Amino acid sequence: MAKPLNVLRLGDEAAQGRGVSVVKMRTFLLFLSVSLSAAGVAVCGPVGYIAFIAPHLARRIMGTSNAFVILPLSGLIGSCTLMGTDLSARMLFYPQELPVGLFTVMFGGLLLLFFLNKRRKST
Structure with missing residues (x-):
């Protein structure tokens, strides 16, 4: 597509x-x-923030909006980010495992707010 x-x-x-x-x-x-x-x-579960953030990160990294470049890279960034948040959810409080959705919401929510604030300042 x-x-x-x-x-x-x-x-x-x-x-x-x-x-x-x-x-x-x-x-x-x-x-x-x-x-x-x-x-x-x-x-x-609620790991949807990764899907919101990955294309924006890919656009910033590559500096283009070409879908041929952004779509595969955003998939790669999303999977790496989810693996990182899952690893941190398992390892930060070692004997106890926290839900990965908590970390994805925190990470994705903060990045989403950062991007929205930056966009608001630029307009």
Whole structure:
């Protein structure tokens, strides 16, 4: 879906001119993202903040919004971040294991607030 996503970034008229059905594509992408997010939360619990933060981190690291670059890198960043938060949830208070959702919410929530605050200051 990286190609249609890149075309949609050009705007609705340009995407239609290039043969992309904008309404159908947005509806499909919305349905797909909601379904995948719901399945992930149902299986893993509240680790959704990682999914919110990984694309923003990938964009900052690579300095581009090209979906061909951002999508694989955000998957890699998300998986590494989740492994790190899981490891810290298991090891920080060693005899006791804390839920990984607690650490992902703390880490992801802080980063999300940081990005929102930075965006608000830039506008």
